[in-house]
Amino acid sequence: MRRAVIIFTAVLGFLFTSLGFGATSALAEGETLQGTLINAGQPVAGVVIKVADEGGSSIGDSTSGADGKWSVGVPGPGTYKVDLDTATLPQGVTVTTGRSSLTLSVFEGAARNVLFPLGSAAAPGAEEQEEIPGSSNLSRVLDLVYTGIHFGLIIALAALGLSLIFGTMGLTNFAHGELVTFGALMAFLFNVTANLPLWVSVAGAVVLGGLFGWLQDRFFWGWLRGRRTGLIGMMIISIGAALMLRYLFLYFFGGQTRQYADYVAQPGIDLGLIAVAPKNLIMDAVAIVVLIIVSLALVKTRLGKATRAVSTNPSLAAASGINVDAIIRLVWMIGGALAALSGAMLGIFQGVNYQMGFQILLLVFAAVTLGGLGTAFGALLGSLVIGLATQLSTLIIPSELKNVGALAVLIVIILVRPQGILGRRERIG
């Protein structure tokens, strides 16, 4: 159970703060501790949360509102003790970890999310385990390995589409992150605004993501190809598109990070040394199945073969009767759908935000470059390496710098092996 709390707080807290890639990240508002109290999908109001500093003197307190949210501003970065007053919880509701008091550090300028998983006292799992405080090193490493693989799979879904688009039309698409955000936002629209179950919402988001990718190529990128726009010109156009889409998302969705309605604070199930929330395992399984299907389709089917032919040599592919434009459009559709799935998974993992796609875009680029630009399987391999590298690097360096580690790996690889792990020499010249 404690592992789940760590995964969640690590994700919610650190990813928001240290993944704050955006130049406009709204992190400079002063340090806060905040959270949302939810029991069985319903917000819990009227619960008192007290915050004290290391010396034990009180900083402030907050009562959760009708939406379950609470937040306490703290004077500066440092370590704080957060107490949930269990007496103010509704009848029969407890903190399922049994730990109503947490000690957390708050970074400079960061709003730290604090998770108190709530459940009814009688529910199974409430008495699950009284874990011994102080985690073993092995389980911490395993935990990071799991999170790394999980994050790597999310990156891989986005990276595969990016790599296919690069391979077939040569475009380094800086607006791919916005396809990821689009998926997360559409899932949010279905799930929270339209009150559909999460799995229906995700499926809907994937369909809409594929449609969005198809429409983009049908009405925009295909048109630019027809006008013989240069590749570098298109690359800068994609930057403009990314900027425009990102701020359209901000316009319609707002600047805050929001959660899906279902499975927000799902307790973990015990897997020996680590505990993982079932939703994460289900997401992993879906991602793996989807990646295998797409990879098999690339290798086995005629369309897959045509796609690889276009990647290798578009003119030769066209000369042998392959409709290059149709293949590129198909690739945009698949890329959009995969990115939408990635976005929905990322949204389940860390919440929905208008710049979430932009925030992982550089890691996706790193993964794609690492595996070899334009190679589909390289992108999968590169994603897992990047996912594991970001997580495992926290064993050595502060977790706020984990992305620095991943990006530094990218630069080192380019120095040593510019074509990437699976790339071919002639592609870089």
Added chain:
Amino acid sequence: MSWDIILGVSLESLINATMIAYALAAIGLNVQFGYTGLLNFGQSAFLGVAAYGMAMTVATFGLPFWIGIGVGLAGALVLALLLGIPTLRLRADYLAIVTIAAAEIVRLLFRSVSLSEWTGGSDGLQAFSDDFFALNPYSSSLDIGTIISFDQRELWVMTVGWALVAISLLIVFLAMRSPWGRVIKAVREDEDAVRSLGKNVVSYKMQSLILGGVLGSLGGFIIALKNAAIQPDTYGTEFTFYMYTIVILGGAARVFGPVVGSMIFWFLLTLVNAVLPEAIAEGYIPSWLMNSNQAGAVGYILVGLGLILLLIFRPQGIFGDKKEVMLDGR
């Protein structure tokens, strides 16, 4: 609608310090992208390194301001070498990805808690500009008419800034009509041809990266001095994207392009950002369409849209020559 205020801030942004900083950054980027064809997406890091070099020297280590300027310039030079050595042999899109990644590394390091003892973390640094403002010859603010006004501090930053712009433009003008400049432009047009003439292409690209980085870093000083403070998030990737919009708007590979581009860019952006909140407050824009929180996003949406439309319909910008714009690679 108080049109005099809206017009005032918009006209001010034609010559104020922010516009100067972006113009300097874009002049540097123009050397790299416009003349040499290098897709440097990490230009913001040059400004950041220069500004932090200066501010850390003064605020953290207590050394004189002039040494800070030297450290800042040296920082930009070292960054150019560090970025250039692994990437200048690679194709354009690799260069783009690596430079953007490097710029993010620089920004994440500046804002990291572990280094905040020296860099001030996400709060940045203040109190490094006293020596600069001690030299300020202006004692009162300047008012032009009733709608434009600059205080004496900004006037001093603007004076120095415009002097730097003039010097930078002169350097670019002289460099690009020299034999060196002809080689640089030839590298953009056809690298292999230049190589076959016996020129060391990588060395020329490196010189261009360094020149552009150092010219751009002057913009980092201006931003830091104008605010009398530095924050890491100023130097994010969107800063670089703005510079590209400015360079392309003014016309790539044109000496005055970046300055004119920066003036027009800031005039329009300031106008939009000033008009929309007023229009919402006065009820000209219905609240179901846009509230004042959403108005902030509109400027960015228009910048993105403008960049797309420019590249599709007028890639040479206002003054450029279409033949001279490097938009095709591979």
